[in-house]
Amino acid sequence: MRRNGQVAFQEPENSSEEGVEEVTDESDSGDDVAPSSPQKAKGKAKEGSSIIVQTAFDAYFTYNKPGRGQTSSNIFSQLVLPLSAEEYRDAIDSTLKNSRTLQPSLLKEESRDYLFSRFTCELEEGFNILCYGLGSKRRVLNQFATDVCSKRGHVVVVNGFQPDLNVKDVLNSIESIPHIQDLELSSTNVDKQARRIHDFFASHKTHLYLIIHNIDAAPLRATKTKSILALLGQNPRIHIIASVDHINAPLLWSSSETSSRKKDEIVPGSIPSRGFSWLWHDLTTLASYDFELAFADRSSLSGAHTGGARKRTDTLAAQNATAMSETAASHILVSVTQKAKKLFALLGKQQLQAIEAADDASAGNLQQFGMGYDVMFASARDGFIATNETALRALLGEFRDHNLILSGPAASGGGEVLWIPMRKERLANVLRSLDTQ
Amino acid sequence: MRKSWNTLSAFLTSYSICSGFNLMLDVASNLDDISKTTFCIPYRPQVEGDDPIEESKRIIPPTFSSQNYDLENGRELRFEAYRVAWRRCLDRMQEIIRDLQRPTVKAVVQEALSSYTNILPGLPHPELPVISLLNPGLGTSFMDNITTELEANNSEVDLPTSVRSLVIHLYPSDLPNLSTGMRVIISGFIEKDEREDVKRKPGTSVASYNILYLAAWYKSWAKFVDDPQPNLVVALHDFEQFDPLVMQDVFHICSTQVPQLPLVFLLSMTSPSSNYLNATYSRSTQSLLRLRTFSAPSGIHILQEIVIKTFFDIDFEPDIMIGPAILEYLQDYFTRYNSSIDAVLALLQLVHLNHFTADPFSVLVHQSLDAGVLSQMQSKPFLEMLKARVALLSDKDDAMDIDDWSSLTTASVLTTIDEARSKLYLRARNIRKAFGVMFRIQTVLESNGHKGIEWSLSTDNSGRVCNVLLDILRGQLYRDVKRLGLIIKKLNYDELRAIVDSLHRYVFTMPVQARSEEQEARGYMAHYVSQLPDGRPVSTPEIAAHFSDWITKYLSDKLLPLDDVDLWDIWYTGMTPFPSELINPSTRASIISGLLRPHEFTEDLEKTAVRERPVPRPLWELPDTSILFKRYLDSGKMINVYDWYESFKSVLDTQRTQLLEAAASNGTPSSPRKRGRKAKIKQTLHEMTEEEEEKWRIEAQARFIRALHELDHLGFIKHTGRKADHILRTVFDVDDEE
Structure with missing residues (x-):
């Protein structure tokens, strides 16, 4: 893969000088159905000559040999500009329009009906259900909730993948069920709340179906939350149907939690046990996780990484620093003075020219197309935008605060370089709209 | 600009829907609302006060390979049959588990109640009683039994004075830090007070996490309940998961108030290691505690006990007999993955559920259907299929003849089924009897220091007996029977006498039906007992030889495989494997194969019964x-x-x-x-x-x-x-x- 990556990386450089060669080059890669990596080829050759087949264990030890891993020194975030939310959405929309999705046989109507009636029977027999397998299970489980569960009892659907989910939300949502509302809802302590819900369903004959999407998600992993869910999960009239996606999700529960049994009936006043009594079901839907990842920051590589609260502030900061959308830019530009707009246009045009001159827009790093501070000051004075340096600094201040103009040390020699963190065509659009105004 | 306006208007529309008037209006689209984390769909019964599930019919799920010969209400009837069969089996197993627990429960309760009655004299400082309970196998019911016993006033435990106690339960999440932990402990006890709440002036009472608060409350409460010194028991579940730093402070604080405040800590451990406390807590903490350790029965021994007493005991007849495949899986799962009773129960429940799901004929487990039901038009496919199967039984050459089975009457079919049922149950009973006989002989042999047939009953946790049971079900026990015969021939008077006595007791104390079937055996046993008179050693070789011949023949006659009986698959699970992915799935493999070979998931398994190796996709x-x-x-x-x-x-x-x-x-x-x-x-x-x-x-x-x-x-x-x-x-x- 490494070499492959490098070859691919060099391609754009060639393309500027040797357009013809590039075509033949591409036709080669088009010919073989998929470009295979050197390692893969080696593996095949080995297999042909010997009967020893590599296993996962071998792979582990091969890849974890001491010594440095050999990777190239390309840096993604420097070479490729992050996408703005709109660009991402447009691109994915056009992808979705063109591609066909795979429909697993499990989701055909008759097998789904079979699955649902199995779920119901198992839930009523005192088990909770946990669905695993590749693909978003949200749609299927929601359908189960609306088509089957809602006819049998109250249903609460929990979107565990939402980063701001709180166990309190879940409990409050359960307590918004009409009959529970009639109770005296005095305490707002989560433990008391959970206990109250537990007691309610232990003594009443109504059932509660708790659909939890991504019970392995960060907000539901905390011990406190887990113990509350375990309390609810052992109630004979509360049924949990949950989904997991993470490969290590089974490690969340101890074997005694996984296998503990629900009692048939709860004696009032007795001490409730805790556990889940999971039954596992493979529910591979192959569906995309777009809804689950709606909160992921698409401009960051680690945007989908679930790392708790710290992650959220990180991604916010990152968003401000890099992804500047057209809308955001136009909002800023509307609120600045005429002179400042002129300054922006000046810098923008300069940068656009530089990008076009470089003839290699895809290379990413925008700093190289920036404008030296000295040059800028001179042209600003010539254009009667700012007569002295203080005025220029003041004009730039507004843009800098909003990260519309960034500055950094020049690559060659000293001095400061200013540039606008926007892709070529985005910048062109902004400048055009600025002109029309 | 235009785009952003579109986004905004779309957002506004969705907002008006979600904040909108009716939750139930369009639930499906509502669930796609990204701005909400939870959704509630309240249940609206048609009739007020309707009981949702108890009223609606409960049915067994349909079979995947749509068997079209099921009865019209077959799934309902099968569910009923399943409930009956499983309930019987479960009741039996729970009884066994209670028996297993009883001695330990009794000892623990005794210890907890008498913690403050017989304190060692001459200790430098009072110690805090701590009872550590190792319970790796018996699940939550064990702890439940202990606490209910503790709270019950009329406990079976004999104590000089009736001591009552209060129990509170704490879980690891209750004690995140010291002050919260102490508050939870103190308020836990005070909330149990049946007296009316006393109004306290906030300025004058001690803080709610102060142990003195509990001590003061205890003084007034003890006076109120008129009890010399009721104990306060703190049950800590999953003790290994409590933070040791917090717990050591809790122990320290609580030990300052003993014995005026009679606290007892009950630690429920899930790991089988007995020195968790010694390894985790410092010496200074341990010196404050008076530690008593009890361990609940655990290991393969409890599985053996349950399996033998449920499926191989003459006193109990399960409706569904498990086959060797299930037993093997059960043993494997118990020894390798999860040696807990809860898992065994769940597994056997799934076996029952599966059995009744797989075959529409399983509706016949308990009684043959009413002829009237079968003669109905809708039951025709079922009846035809049944007739075909019964006809196949009489046809030894496997040639299906249409005339053959269409001529069968419903009544004759039903008789055949009844006969098959009693035959299978008889054979299962015979197996149980034979196993009981061998088990008793082996017990006597081992108690006399012989190796016998190497079942190693006396050494716990060997797991050998499960293998014997497997051999019985597979019909492979002839070697052991033969060997037993040889051994018996060589026994001396005392040993023979002990065996004969034991078997005599056994055949005469069987349940009524089994006893009536064993007329001959009882006669023989009485004969052997008379041949070996008390106190007068006689020459044994002839008797032993005779006895050996008889017992070999007796056992060989009894130990016949169950799957020779007609229609055995209605009552016996045979070689049907356990659907292990339900409780022990390979999630990782599933995800990886979903990534590597997604197209294989789209194939219809029903249609492509014989699968060739799929062509790898580019x-x-x-x-x-x-x-x-x-x-x-x-x-x-x-x-x-x-x-x-x-x-x-x-x-x-x-x-x-x-x-x-x-x-x-x-x-x-x-x-x-x-x-x-x-x-x-x-x-x-x-x-x-x-x-x-x-x-x-x-x-x-x-x-x-x-x-x-x-x-x-x-x-x-x-x-x-x-x-x-x-x-x-x-x-x-x-x-x-x-």
């Missing part, structure tokens, strides 16, 4: 995430994201070319291609304007990010700060296809 035909994952598997342990992206993009380029080509030729992409057309497509690709090129690049990047985030969501990626824009692999599986 890489570009796979979904984006799969392409990226394949590249992931090709790389080293660290991946440079940029290179990954480039290799991904090159596959997308291929994909694009192929799709364009397919669109141009309007045929399948894999059809033989002509050089000329391909060149033309290359031409069009090359002629792509710069704008299009840029658009394609953005699309590729978006798809890369999307696939990357999906892999991250699935847990395949570990981010690292060690090298810029590098990630670490978390999975090192290899693609089997290659």
